[in-house]
Amino acid sequence: xxxxxxxxxxxxxxxxxxxxxxxxxxxxxxxxxxxxxxxxxxxxxxxxxxxxxxxxxxxxxxxxxxxxxxxxxxxxxxxxxxxxxxxxxxxxxxxxxxxxxxxxxxxxxxxxxxxxxxxxxxxxxxxxxxxxxxxxxxxxxxxxxxxxxxxxxxxxxxxxxxxxxxxxxxxxxxxxxxxxxxxxxxxxxxxxxxxxxxxxxxxxxxxxxxxxxxxxxxxxxxxxxxxxxxxxxxxxxxxxxxxxxxxxxxxxxxxxxxxxxxxxxxxxxxxxxxxxxxxxxxxxxxxxxxxxxxxxxxxxxxxxxxxxxxxxxxxxxxxxxxxxxxxxxxxxxxxxxxxxxxxxxxxxxxxxxxxxxxxxxxxxxxxxxxxxxxxxxxxxxxxxxxxxxxxxxxxxxxxxxxxxxxxxxxxxxxxxxxxxxxxxxxxxxxxxxxxxxxxxxxxxxxxxxxxxxxxxxxxxxxxxxxxxxxxxxxxxxxxxxxxxxxxxxxxxxxxxxxxxxxxxxxxxxxxxxxxxxxxxxxxxxxxxxxxxxxxxxxxxxxxxxxxxxxxxxxxxxxxxxxxxxxxxxxxxxxxxxxxxxxxxxxxxxxxxxxxxxxxxxxxxxxxxxxxxxxxxxxxxxxxxxxxxxxxxxxxxxxx
Numbered sequence: 001x002x003x004x005x006x007x008x009x010x011x012x013x014x015x016x017x018x019x020x021x022x023x024x025x026x027x028x029x030x031x032x033x034x035x036x037x038x039x040x041x042x043x044x045x046x047x048x049x050x051x052x053x054x055x056x057x058x059x060x061x062x063x064x065x066x067x068x069x070x071x072x073x074x075x076x077x078x079x080x081x082x083x084x085x086x087x088x089x090x091x092x093x094x095x096x097x098x099x100x101x102x103x104x105x106x107x108x109x110x111x112x113x114x115x116x117x118x119x120x121x122x123x124x125x126x127x128x129x130x131x132x133x134x135x136x137x138x139x140x141x142x143x144x145x146x147x148x149x150x151x152x153x154x155x156x157x158x159x160x161x162x163x164x165x166x167x168x169x170x171x172x173x174x175x176x177x178x179x180x181x182x183x184x185x186x187x188x189x190x191x192x193x194x195x196x197x198x199x200x201x202x203x204x205x206x207x208x209x210x211x212x213x214x215x216x217x218x219x220x221x222x223x224x225x226x227x228x229x230x231x232x233x234x235x236x237x238x239x240x241x242x243x244x245x246x247x248x249x250x251x252x253x254x255x256x257x258x259x260x261x262x263x264x265x266x267x268x269x270x271x272x273x274x275x276x277x278x279x280x281x282x283x284x285x286x287x288x289x290x291x292x293x294x295x296x297x298x299x300x301x302x303x304x305x306x307x308x309x310x311x312x313x314x315x316x317x318x319x320x321x322x323x324x325x326x327x328x329x330x331x332x333x334x335x336x337x338x339x340x341x342x343x344x345x346x347x348x349x350x351x352x353x354x355x356x357x358x359x360x361x362x363x364x365x366x367x368x369x370x371x372x373x374x375x376x377x378x379x380x381x382x383x384x385x386x387x388x389x390x391x392x393x394x395x396x397x398x399x400x401x402x403x404x405x406x407x408x409x410x411x412x413x414x415x416x417x418x419x420x421x422x423x424x425x426x427x428x429x430x431x432x433x434x435x436x437x438x439x440x441x442x443x444x445x446x447x448x449x450x451x452x453x454x455x456x457x458x459x460x461x462x463x464x465x466x467x468x469x470x471x472x473x474x475x476x477x478x479x480x481x482x483x484x485x486x487x488x489x490x491x492x493x494x495x496x497x498x499x500x501x502x503x504x505x506x507x508x509x510x511x512x513x514x515x516x517x518x519x520x521x522x523x524x525x526x527x528x529x530x531x532x533x534x535x536x537x538x539x540x541x542x543x544x545x546x547x548x549x550x551x552x553x554x555x556x557x558x559x560x561x562x563x564x565x566x567x568x569x570x571x572x573x574x575x576x577x578x579x580x581x582x583x584x585x586x587x588x589x590x591x592x593x594x595x596x597x598x599x600x601x602x603x604x605x606x607x608x609x610x611x612x613x614x615x616x617x618x619x620x621x622x623x624x625x626x627x628x629x630x631x632x633x634x635x636x637x638x639x
């Protein structure tokens with residue numbers, strides 16, 4: 001199964017200016033190499049058959065004639081290969097010369113797309129030689145074949161459609177790729193010959209990322225490199241493969257060697273995003289596009305060789321970006337809570353502090369909100385409620401953190417209240433089932449709610465996005481609050497947020513306490529501690545690793561991937577960490593819990609959305625509580 005993956009390549013060949021035979025031979029070698037890696041599409045630079053810097057030689061009849069003969073040989077020599085190839089050349093039509101991209105595969109030329117926008121500024125004066133292809137829509141003869149010649153061509157079939165633009169087209173206010181994407185293109189290729197200037201590279205890179213994001217497409221860019229004339233300009237061989245704003249692969253600049261870069265693009269991911277956004281359905285007023293039917297080589301290898309699948313999709317790889325994201329998420333949480341406090345005129349904020357990660361993050365956000373509003377921290381009521389499973393480590397960390405942050409501290413044991421409750425309902429305390437555990441969570445919630453009523457405040461919830469997904473919360477217990485500041489934060493990010501605060505804190509006491517909390521196993525602490533006082537109930541032993549569940553959650557919610565694709569991607573992302581049986585086991589658990597626990601999310605409190613994925617029943621995720629998971633689980637169990 002290809003899972004919607006398509007392997008593509010951007011090729012930067014070495015060339016000789018105005019030597020069409022030599023250039024075609026180099027292109028052929030790279031097509032053969034790309035075929036060995038089973039690339040479906042191979043894109044070459046602008047005017048790659050002649051070279052971009054031919055100047056007034058373009059006005060010589062011999063150059064376009066030789067280019068056509070070189071193309072004919074190239075098409076014939078690669079006829080046995082299944083790759084879709086896009087090359088650039090000059091093409092004469094009637095009384096004009098056009099800078100065009102030629103698309104061919106399996107010995108057939110599928111179409112010619114002319115450049116629409118010709119630069120006439122700074123170092124580029126293309127309209128000295130070429131005419132704009134704007135408005136052209138006809139058929140022409142090329143290499144003995146009758147082919148469409150138009151700016152409005154799409155190539156492919158089914159859910160795979162390729163659109164073409166050339167260099168300057170991308171730099172215009174409305175690039176042709178924008179219209180092509182609205183017409184259905186989800187793979188855009190750009191044949192370019194953009195020279196290098198100091199500072200230009202980063203702008204170009206950003207431009208490609210932005211256009212791929214704006215069009216929700218994959219974007220393959222191949223630009224002229226070594227071999228182009230350096231009379232007045234330098235060409236460094238830029239090659240990029242981007243997908244919906246993410247850079248998947250890029251060539252090395254200033255290389256004097258030929259380069260061929262690969263990546264797999266995920267067309268299913270793009271289609272899912274387009275359906276969800278719904279901008280691409282039924283757009284009126286678009287020009288008519290001619291669809292040229294052709295097949296792409298399927299990525300049947302089953303394991304992307306070039307595309308990296310990150311195991312933590314909520315966490316940026318770059319440390320600087322991670323720090324920026326942590327600060328931004330904390331600011332979003334703080335702003336949401338500050339607005340709710342101000343709107344309700346709450347005099348206090350009541351938070352249950354367990355000494356664990358989630359309640360720690362919630363408290364840090366509350367402190368930031370009070371500081372932002374200019375309210376005294378003593379109006380924050382931190383409540384630690386020791387129970388049967390509370391350990392000395394978490395108890396001491398809870399007290400230390402509250403003292404260091406300067407808030408009001410309440411300590412209220414729940415032991416006697418729970419024991420009385422057990423007697424009232426006839427529960428044998430030795431029965432350590434759901435009632436035994438959940439009674440403690442509900443007792444704690446009752447305490448917090450009543451304290452909020454007494455002090456004219458509101459209860460700030462601590463549960464995170466991952467717990468909401470798994471239903472790892474007691475209904476009408478820790479599932480309930482008056483505002484859930486962590487509701488949009490997955491567990492894998494909670495850890496980074498707390499660590500970020502620790503790293504940036506100037507208070508050594510706060511920093512030391514946060515680091516110890518980070519080092520503490522995640523636990524609800526509802527069962528008595530072990531004989532040596534250690535935590536007896538570790539969450540990830542019960543429901544599975546949060547890094548796996550967050551991985552499943554991200555791709556299940558954001559892109560709607562089916563279990564087989566989730567499994568395939570997780571095995572790739574966590575290779576060497578979890579084997580296939582382990583991934584399958586926790587995938588089944590994720591699906592079972594996600595479907596069966598929707599009723600808890602249907603009644604979840606307000607809370608700020610901070611990432612692209614959320615579970616609020618009022619916005620992001622609207623699912624009936626009685627939805628059946630049988631199809632999803634059956635596929636997962638069959639893997």
